[in-house]
Amino acid sequence: GPIENYSSVTSARLENPEPGNWMLYRRTYDGQGFSPLNQINTSNVKDLKPAWTFSTGVLEGHEAPPIVNNGVMFVATPMGQVIALNAKTGEEYWRYKRQLPDDLFQLHPTSRGVGLWEDKLYLATTDDHVVALDAKTGKVVWDTKVQDYKKGQYMTLMPLVVDGKVIVGGSGGEFGVRGYVVGFDANSGKELWRTFTIPGEGEPGHETWSGDDWKSGGGSAWMTGTYDRDTKTVYWGVGNAAPWPGSMHPGDNLYTSSVIALDPDNGKIKTHFQYHQNDSWDWDEVDAPMLIDMQRDGKSFKSLVHPGRDAIFWVLERKADKINYVAGWPFVKTNVWKGVEAETGRPILDPEHKPVLGKRVEFCPSLWGGKDWPSAAYSPNTKLVYVPANENFCGGFTGEKQPLVPGQLWLGTKPEDIGLTPAPNADHFGELQAWDPVTGKKVWQHDYKTSQLFGAVTATAGDLVLAGGTNDRAFRIFNAKTGELLWEQKTNSGIMAMPMSYEVDGTQYIAVQSGWGVDAQRIQDALAGKVKGFENNVPQGGVIWVFALDKK
Numbered sequence: 001g002p003i004e005n006y007s008s009v010t011s012a013r014l015e016n017p018e019p020g021n022w023m024l025y026r027r028t029y030d031g032q033g034f035s036p037l038n039q040i041n042t043s044n045v046k047d048l049k050p051a052w053t054f055s056t057g058v059l060e061g062h063e064a065p066p067i068v069n070n071g072v073m074f075v076a077t078p079m080g081q082v083i084a085l086n087a088k089t090g091e092e093y094w095r096y097k098r099q100l101p102d103d104l105f106q107l108h109p110t111s112r113g114v115g116l117w118e119d120k121l122y123l124a125t126t127d128d129h130v131v132a133l134d135a136k137t138g139k140v141v142w143d144t145k146v147q148d149y150k151k152g153q154y155m156t157l158m159p160l161v162v163d164g165k166v167i168v169g170g171s172g173g174e175f176g177v178r179g180y181v182v183g184f185d186a187n188s189g190k191e192l193w194r195t196f197t198i199p200g201e202g203e204p205g206h207e208t209w210s211g212d213d214w215k216s217g218g219g220s221a222w223m224t225g226t227y228d229r230d231t232k233t234v235y236w237g238v239g240n241a242a243p244w245p246g247s248m249h250p251g252d253n254l255y256t257s258s259v260i261a262l263d264p265d266n267g268k269i270k271t272h273f274q275y276h277q278n279d280s281w282d283w284d285e286v287d288a289p290m291l292i293d294m295q296r297d298g299k300s301f302k303s304l305v306h307p308g309r310d311a312i313f314w315v316l317e318r319k320a321d322k323i324n325y326v327a328g329w330p331f332v333k334t335n336v337w338k339g340v341e342a343e344t345g346r347p348i349l350d351p352e353h354k355p356v357l358g359k360r361v362e363f364c365p366s367l368w369g370g371k372d373w374p375s376a377a378y379s380p381n382t383k384l385v386y387v388p389a390n391e392n393f394c395g396g397f398t399g400e401k402q403p404l405v406p407g408q409l410w411l412g413t414k415p416e417d418i419g420l421t422p423a424p425n426a427d428h429f430g431e432l433q434a435w436d437p438v439t440g441k442k443v444w445q446h447d448y449k450t451s452q453l454f455g456a457v458t459a460t461a462g463d464l465v466l467a468g469g470t471n472d473r474a475f476r477i478f479n480a481k482t483g484e485l486l487w488e489q490k491t492n493s494g495i496m497a498m499p500m501s502y503e504v505d506g507t508q509y510i511a512v513q514s515g516w517g518v519d520a521q522r523i524q525d526a527l528a529g530k531v532k533g534f535e536n537n538v539p540q541g542g543v544i545w546v547f548a549l550d551k552k
C-alpha cells in the first residue's frame with residue numbers, strides 16, 4: 001500500500017543528510033561513501049545477523065545501494081524495477097516495473113539507483129528514459145525520453161539531484177555514441193540543458209579530434225557525479241573513446257577519460273582534467289572523483305581523488321575554475337604507463353602496449369582496468385581511501401576497422417577477440433587496498449586468492465569497511481584501520497552492489513543487494529576453467545539483505 005508520512009527531500013537535507021539516512025549515491029555529495037553511524041563497530045560486528053531479506057525477482061547485475069529516507073527504502077534492480085519497502089521490517093509498499101521494449105538489447109542490464117527530490121524519485125532506464133515516480137505510490141509522474149535506444153543510447157546510472165534538477169549521463173561508448181550529460185526540471189521533466197562530453201565545432205577542445213571522429217567518439221558518462229556546493233560545481237566522469245583502438249581517432253580526444261566540472265544550472269563546462277589521452281583500452285574514467293579536504297606539505301587544499309580504471313591513483317586540486325594535477329601513482333601493476341609528467345599530469349605512454357589497427361596488442365591491467373566502476377570509499381576517521389582493485393590480469397585485442405551501424409556494437413575489435421589473461425603463477429587477483437592519499441603509501445591490503453574483486457566499497461564510523469565483489473557469494477566486513485577480516489556471510493549470489501548503512505528507531509542496519517551479472521559475470525566467464533579453484537558458476541537472482549546486531 002501507499003507510504004504514509006513520507007519525508008519530503010530538500011536541498012538542505014541532501015547537503016547535510018541525517019546520519020541515519022542514505023539519499024545520494026555515495027550518501028553525501030562529496031562521494032566519499034561513508035556512513036557516520038557507529039552502533040555497529042569493530043568490537044560487536046561479530047554479532048551481526050540477517051534482520052530481513054527480500055527477493056527482487058530478477059536476474060542480472062544488482063548494483064544499486066538501497067536508498068533510505070526516514071524509514072523508507074527504495075531499491076532499484078535490473079530490468080527497470082524499483083521496490084519500495086519498510087526499512088525496518090522489509091514489508092513491501094509498492095513496486096514499479098517498467099515495460100522494456102521487446103527489441104531492446106541491454107549490453108549492461110543494470111541500474112545503480114534512484115535519486116530523490118521532494119516527494120518524487122527518479123530512475124534512469126536502459127531504454128534511455130528518465131522516469132519520475134511518486135515516492136508514496138510508485139505511480140509515474142513524468143517520463144521523458146533522453147535519446148533513442150535503437151541507436152545504442154542507454155542509461156545505467158543513479159540520477160544526481162541538485163537543487164531541483166535531475167542530472168543524468170548516457171551510456172553507449174561501445175556503440176559509437178557522442179556522450180552527454182543532461183539536466184531536467186525535477187517537477188516537470190522538462191529538459192533544461194544538455195552538454196556533450198565531446199566538444200562540437202567551434203567549441204574549445206574540438207581541435208583534439210580529427211575529421212568527423214568527434215561525432216561518434218564515445219565519451220559516455222554513465223556514473224553519478226559528485227558536487228561541491230560551495231563553488232556550485234558538479235564533477236562528472238567521462239568514459240572511453242570509441243572505437244577502442246586509438247589509431248582510429250588520433251588526437252587527445254577531449255573530454256574522453258576525463259573529469260569535467262559543470263555548472264548545474266546551465267551545464268556549462270567550467271574546467272576539466274584528462275586522466276589519459278587518446279584512450280585505446282576501454283578505460284572509462286566515469287567513477288566521479290571524491291571531494292576530500294587534505295593537508296599536504298603543511299598546506300590544506302581541496303582535492304579530487306580518483307583511483308582510475310587506467311591503474312593510476314589520481315590526486316588533484318580543485319579550484320573554482322581550474323583543476324591542478326597534484327600526484328599520481330600506479331595502484332596495480334601496469335605496463336602501459338612509465339610514469340606521470342610532474343608539470344602537466346599527463347601519463348607517459350609505452351606505445352608497445354597501446355592497441356592499434358591490424359595487430360594484436362597486449363596490455364596490463366586488462367580492459368577492466370585497475371578498478372572499474374565499483375566505487376572506492378573514504379573514511380574521514382581513518383583518513384584512508386579503500387579501493388576495490390584487481391591485480392594480475394592482462395588483456396589484449398586486435399584492432400579492426402568496422403563500419404558504424406547505429407545500435408550495433410562498435411568496439412574496433414571482434415567481441416570474441418577480447419582477451420583476459422591471468423598472470424602466470426598469480427597467487428591472488430582481487431585486492432582490497434587501503435591508501436593514505438596524502439603520502440601515497442598503502443597502509444593495508446586484503447588479497448582474494450581465487451576471485452576478482454568487482455563490487456563497490458563503503459566505510460563507516462564504526463571503523464568498518466563493507467565489501468562484496470567476489471565469486472564465492474560472500475559479504476565481508478573489515479577493520480578499517482588494520483584490514484583484519486572481522487565478519488563474513490554467504491549470500492544467495494555474488495555481490496557487485498554498493499553496501500550502505502542506515503538507522504531506524506535507534507537501530508543501525510547494514511544493507512546490500514546480492515545479484516551477480518553484467519561485467520562481474522563476464523570476467524567470471526572469461527576465467528572459468530583457466531584458474532585453479534575459480535568458481536565456475538555463480539548463481540544469479542537478486543536478494544536485498546539487511547543486517548543488524550543480534551539482540552539475543
Ligand SMILES: O=C(O)c1cc(C(=O)O)c2c(n1)C(=O)C(=O)c1cc(C(=O)O)[nH]c1-2
Pocket residue numbers: 061063108110155156170171172173174220221222239240282284368372373517518519520
Ligand atoms: O562505454 C560505455 O558507455 C559503458 C557503459 C557501461 C554501463 O553503462 O554500465 C559499462 C561500460 N561502458 C564498461 O566499459 C564496463 O566495463 C562496464 C561494466 C559495467 C557493469 O555494470 O558491471 N558497466 C559497464
Ligand SMILES: [Ca+2]
Pocket residue numbers: 173174239240282284
Ligand atoms: Ca566502456
